[in-house]
């Protein structure tokens with residue numbers, strides 16, 4: 001990647017590690033078998049490759065290979081966990097607890113469940129983005145079957161106290177699901193040790209290929225089952241039918257093996273770059289705020305609000321050169337502020353002025369230096385053109401200004 005095109009959007013997707021691609025290539029042509037073909041060598045080769053991939057993925061998260069259900073990605077894993085538990089445990093209850101800051105794949109699955117007679121509590125988070133444990137415990141009723149809390153947030157990088165959450169769930173006999181897509185492969189994630197019973201993750205957020213993900217489903221203490229959402233040949237112990245994506249699984253396995261070996265070194269290097277970026281922007285610009293907890297946070301992410309600068313507009317000043325995400329989402333008619341940042345208590349203005357920087361394994365110091373310069377110039381440029389910024393600098397109390405509508 002040249003410095004004229006800098007990728008700081010690794011939370012959207014990561015580049016595939018070249019070592020992952022090398023491992024996958026033979027499985028497109030030289031070993032084309034279907035892992036379910038049990039009666040010839042092509043099938044056996046494919047099955048062996050799937051077995052190894054499953055072991056590597058399981059090993060990364062301290063699970064038994066039998067506890068890994070391969071899916072098409074974390075969106076499908078989220079759907080399978082939530083809808084699958086809701087259907088499987090309907091006799092026990094119909095109540096699910098989750099957070100307002102969850103990924104859309106969780107929120108929208110919960111909305112569907114509500115349409116089908118489920119009850120869902122969407123908990124507020126604290127100003128730092130972290131769940132209020134007392135509020136969580138108070139929300140549990142005798143109808144609660146599942147708590148769903150993401151391990152790390154995709155917009156802010158905020159990490160939830162999974163052990164404390166698991167202890168509360170254990171005490172009340174409630175299952176715990178976590179969308180750990182942003183955490184797996186980057187920080188140690190061990191669902192069994194912590195007491196998480198189901199967990200979603202995906203290869204393309206950890207330097208593997210797109211279109212392959214997994215759901216961890218605990219097999220012992222407790223033995224958890226989910227109702228299949230895709231029916232067919234009964235693959236994946238009946239929980240997810242469909243011909244296995246052999247090259248994808250090989251790549252996912254390789255990505256998991258690399259992550260396990262390199263996680264500590266990667267995190268150390270990338271967090272130093274993240275800190276350099278963040279502290280340069282905070283010191284060279286006025287009125288910049290870090291969104292979400294600075295301590296309980298993924299090593300590669302910083303989400304910043306640049307007061308009185310519209311994030312989408314700021315992005316346009318450098319998006320030919322630097323890829324980031326803004327805290328606004330384009331819907332059909334308007335620019336909506338991020339619901340995650342709103343849930344943290346940010347006003348619309350600060351939410352609209354936010355930008356997420358997510359660094360990764362392939363980010364270089366040179367790229368960070370170039371990005372700092374372009375960002376500082378971009379923000380200064382936008383503010384120089386902004387009457388609001390001028391008023392702010394002149395000491396006008398913007399809250400008290402009476403705006404006239406035209």
Ligand SMILES: *Cc1c(COP(=O)(O)O)cnc(C)c1O
Nearest residue numbers: 073074075103154179181182202
């Ligand atoms: C990216 C992401 C997903 C979706 O994963 P896909 O594999 O693209 O379906 C789900 N949850 C979180 C937290 C994510 O960051």
